[in-house]
Amino acid sequence: MLHIKPIVVALKRHKAGTVLIALQIALTLAIVCNALFIIQQRIGRLSRPTGMVESNLLAIQNRWVGVDDNATGPLIKSDLQALRQLAGVEDAISTNSFPLRGGGWSMGVRHDPDAKKPVSSAAIYAVDDHALSTMGAKLIAGRNFRSDEIVWVEQKAYAASPQIIITKALSDKLYPNGSALGKTVYITDTARPSTVIGIVEHLQVPWSGTWSDSFSDCVVLVPTQLTGNFGSYLIRSKPGQLAAITATAPRLLIKNNRLRTFSRDRGVRTFETVRAQAYKSDRGIALLMGVVCAMLLAITAAGIVGLTSFWVGQRRRQIGVRRALGATRHDILGYFLTENLLIGIAGVVIGALLAIGINLWMVTQFEMARLSMTYVAAGVVALLLLGQGAVLAPALRASRVSPVEATRSV
Amino acid sequence: MFSYYLELAMRSLRRSPGLTLLMVLAIGFGVAASMITWSVFRAVSGDPIPGKSSQLYTVLVDNRGPQYNDEGEPPEALTYTDATALVAARKAAHQTLLFDVAPSVLPEGNQSIPFIADGYATNADFFGMFEVPFEYGGPWHASDDEGRAAVAVISHELNQQLFNGADSVGREITMDRHTYRVVGVTAHWDPQPRYYDVFSGNQFGDPVQLYLPFTRAVDVAMDTSGRNNCGSNVDFGTGRDAWLHGECVWVPVWVELADQAAATSYREFLTRYAAEQQRAGRFHWAPNVRLRDVNNWLDHMHVVPPESRISLMVALGFFVICLVNTIGLLLAKFMRRAAEIGVRRALGAPRREIYRQFLIEAATVGLVGGVLGLLLTALGMFGVGLLFEPEIARLAHLDFSLVAMTLLVAVVATVLAAFYPTWRAAKVQPAWQLKSN
Numbered sequence A: 001m002l003h004i005k006p007i008v009v010a011l012k013r014h015k016a017g018t019v020l021i022a023l024q025i026a027l028t029l030a031i032v033c034n035a036l037f038i039i040q041q042r043i044g045r046l047s048r049p050t051g052m053v054e055s056n057l058l059a060i061q062n063r064w065v066g067v068d069d070n071a072t073g074p075l076i077k078s079d080l081q082a083l084r085q086l087a088g089v090e091d092a093i094s095t096n097s098f099p100l101r102g103g104g105w106s107m108g109v110r111h112d113p114d115a116k117k118p119v120s121s122a123a124i125y126a127v128d129d130h131a132l133s134t135m136g137a138k139l140i141a142g143r144n145f146r147s148d149e150i151v152w153v154e155q156k157a158y159a160a161s162p163q164i165i166i167t168k169a170l171s172d173k174l175y176p177n178g179s180a181l182g183k184t185v186y187i188t189d190t191a192r193p194s195t196v197i198g199i200v201e202h203l204q205v206p207w208s209g210t211w212s213d214s215f216s217d218c219v220v221l222v223p224t225q226l227t228g229n230f231g232s233y234l235i236r237s238k239p240g241q242l243a244a245i246t247a248t249a250p251r252l253l254i255k256n257n258r259l260r261t262f263s264r265d266r267g268v269r270t271f272e273t274v275r276a277q278a279y280k281s282d283r284g285i286a287l288l289m290g291v292v293c294a295m296l297l298a299i300t301a302a303g304i305v306g307l308t309s310f311w312v313g314q315r316r317r318q319i320g321v322r323r324a325l326g327a328t329r330h331d332i333l334g335y336f337l338t339e340n341l342l343i344g345i346a347g348v349v350i351g352a353l354l355a356i357g358i359n360l361w362m363v364t365q366f367e368m369a370r371l372s373m374t375y376v377a378a379g380v381v382a383l384l385l386l387g388q389g390a391v392l393a394p395a396l397r398a399s400r401v402s403p404v405e406a407t408r409s410v
Numbered sequence B: 001m002f003s004y005y006l007e008l009a010m011r012s013l014r015r016s017p018g019l020t021l022l023m024v025l026a027i028g029f030g031v032a033a034s035m036i037t038w039s040v041f042r043a044v045s046g047d048p049i050p051g052k053s054s055q056l057y058t059v060l061v062d063n064r065g066p067q068y069n070d071e072g073e074p075p076e077a078l079t080y081t082d083a084t085a086l087v088a089a090r091k092a093a094h095q096t097l098l099f100d101v102a103p104s105v106l107p108e109g110n111q112s113i114p115f116i117a118d119g120y121a122t123n124a125d126f127f128g129m130f131e132v133p134f135e136y137g138g139p140w141h142a143s144d145d146e147g148r149a150a151v152a153v154i155s156h157e158l159n160q161q162l163f164n165g166a167d168s169v170g171r172e173i174t175m176d177r178h179t180y181r182v183v184g185v186t187a188h189w190d191p192q193p194r195y196y197d198v199f200s201g202n203q204f205g206d207p208v209q210l211y212l213p214f215t216r217a218v219d220v221a222m223d224t225s226g227r228n229n230c231g232s233n234v235d236f237g238t239g240r241d242a243w244l245h246g247e248c249v250w251v252p253v254w255v256e257l258a259d260q261a262a263a264t265s266y267r268e269f270l271t272r273y274a275a276e277q278q279r280a281g282r283f284h285w286a287p288n289v290r291l292r293d294v295n296n297w298l299d300h301m302h303v304v305p306p307e308s309r310i311s312l313m314v315a316l317g318f319f320v321i322c323l324v325n326t327i328g329l330l331l332a333k334f335m336r337r338a339a340e341i342g343v344r345r346a347l348g349a350p351r352r353e354i355y356r357q358f359l360i361e362a363a364t365v366g367l368v369g370g371v372l373g374l375l376l377t378a379l380g381m382f383g384v385g386l387l388f389e390p391e392i393a394r395l396a397h398l399d400f401s402l403v404a405m406t407l408l409v410a411v412v413a414t415v416l417a418a419f420y421p422t423w424r425a426a427k428v429q430p431a432w433q434l435k436s437n
Helices: A005-010 A016-046 A073-085 A131-135 A168-174 A209-216 A241-255 A270-277 A280-314 A315-323 A328-366 A373-399 B003-016 B019-044 B080-089 B125-129 B141-146 B155-162 B214-219 B242-247 B260-279 B293-300 B306-335 B338-346 B351-387 B400-426 B430-437
Strands: A057-064 A088-096 A106-109 A120-126 A139-142 A151-154 A165-168 A194-200 A217-222 A224-227 A230-237 A268-270 B056-061 B094-097 B099-101 B103-107 B119-121 B134-137 B151-154 B172-175 B178-186 B208-212 B246-250 B255-256 B288-292
Touching: A005 A328, A005 B178, A016 A280, A016 A328, A016 A373, A016 B306, A057 A241, A057 A270, A057 B103, A073 A088, A073 A120, A073 A224, A073 A230, A088 A131, A088 B125, A088 B260, A120 A168, A131 A230, A165 A168, A168 A280, A194 B103, A217 B151, A230 A241, A241 A268, A241 B003, A241 B293, A268 B293, A268 B306, A280 A315, A280 A328, A280 A373, A280 B019, A280 B306, A315 B246, A328 A373, A328 B306, B003 B019, B003 B351, B019 B306, B019 B400, B056 B080, B056 B260, B056 B338, B080 B094, B080 B242, B080 B246, B080 B255, B094 B125, B099 B125, B099 B214, B119 B214, B125 B255, B134 B155, B141 B214, B151 B155, B151 B172, B151 B338, B155 B178, B288 B293, B306 B351, B306 B400, B338 B400
Parallel strands: A120 A217, A151 A224, A165 A194, B119 B208, B151 B178
Antiparallel strands: A057 A230, A057 A268, A088 A230, A106 A120, A139 A194, A165 A217, B056 B255, B056 B288, B094 B255, B099 B119, B103 B172, B134 B178, B151 B208, B172 B178
């Protein structure tokens, strides 16, 4: 079959070109592997569920003006009443925060009030008995809050609630071998216990940054309405009514009381916008890496085409001689493909080591996960195929060199 | 000779347009990717107050103890108690404390809709320490801090909005139902990153609109709109007063210390302060204090977003690959002309001339690549918004230094890449080339 030895001997006469192609393949592999890995990680974050039914959901961040923190209770009640009666509204709640909002309140949850380190951090959503239906969260055990359990309290005066609903993820962290339902836990720094009365399947914390990844689905719902100058309304519209209430709800609130403000970019948002804003940089990074990968592969392929074409041009006479001595077109084609494969293999071996090295360094610098070997393997196959594809055109041209060339220009 | 070589270069580049285009594209894209990410990186990693960054220190005192602190590091700001005590001690040349507020501002007229303005509650030292420029008036006086006066400094932008840019010193503004007298209007001032308030995550926030005395803000119970963080299991009760005097951390403190000696003695003072708190029974652990200057603080808080560093590194890697590619293509291009080189050499051209000819050719490629890179960079500036948060994307801009750098990097990198191919070209043996033809 193919004779590798003469190819290696020939390559030794083109050391520089060989090394350059191998180097380019190695660097491309190293960067493409890591870039694809980053893309996959970011996309994975983008598609995390919030645990809510995200369609037909509107979020309004409200800020009162010139009202004492403890005097906002009646205003919020009046707002809620008006919102729940608004045409097109299914249900509405007032909450301190909601999934992907960006800002919120986290607490350490403990089994024991004297424990030094909490079992887990968790986000607190202070809501009422309409929360599950407004969010579309699924209760999988226990019961919802009753309306008589809801208390109104000033933010700074909040002390742990006697009843709480937690997410399944938090329940599993607290009681790995059973359910937290009916158990007592401590959610503030005080010794006031809270009983878990319900467990929801899933709810996400308000933050999307990597720092909150360790507790991204640990949430505590408390039957409390916090009075204060800042707050949010989550509003579920009837199907198809979202656009309408996005316009009418803020108008209704301003008519209800003029002394309030909605912030420019985060005041009135459909949940689709909330999600897009929360993951903007994740999507951006994935996009950048994708573009860079595509350009890198294109440039590497073009480089291989360029250099191989040059080699073919340089060796037309030798090819002619080989053809004159009986080598078939197939042999010539095979020669160039094998030559490229050898260079490619050298490149991907170095590249794979480099990819792993870069990843190990990134792990220390950016708290990134370890590169899975699947990516390296996929990258190796992709680059070898790319190399063979790139070399095909010049190799075909070489195979068409006529034996007559051997006799020319002598 | 230069113009002749330039002509030769143009002729040679035109002879193989495909190869030339490939090199120009590689350099153009490589340099553009590097420059776009660099423009963001230099904006987020710059020294925000170059002349003074080693004289401004943030003060940190561990009020949590080894059980609850962040792996030995004190919290990232101070409690109300420690902040006010340290500022009142006046042990540094200047000292300031601050917390961010977002009062509602009500323009004149009874049907006007209020809006939120972002600002800081701080003291008179703030303006001198951080070199705030003034358009009208000036900072309030230390006596206003003590007198808990209802005064305010507003920004150029807020002055435009409220008073159409007129000299508003002495006029009144209404914030959260209270009226304040304007004593100064700052010129546009927006240091990036906003080193003095990294605590609340405002390092790349929109420009600050107003400032008012810390003491006054506390009197009218204006809350911080930034972060606060209560992290030990001490039950200090509920309600505003308990919160104010509890162990919730929310006040960054900065001191100005002229030299290392002053910093050392301030550090000693701080240790003594923490030791006193230990003796008084408030802290149950040995003094654990930090004094960090601006750059050390920005570093410690990882202010440069990881997105920015990762994308800069990927872009640089990309550029390196483009250059490796260029080396290969130039090698192919130059070696194809071995016969021509042989003739030149045989006719008496020294190696030096061969070097000159081919490096000029490479520089031409680099320059054209640089111009392409410049166009792509300008284009990419619009795309930065896709990648970064809007508050970071607005920092990237194309200025003269970036334009100059794009062209310079493209040319220098290409010439460097051309050294090896040129060296090979200059090594061509004239006799051999002449013989084989």
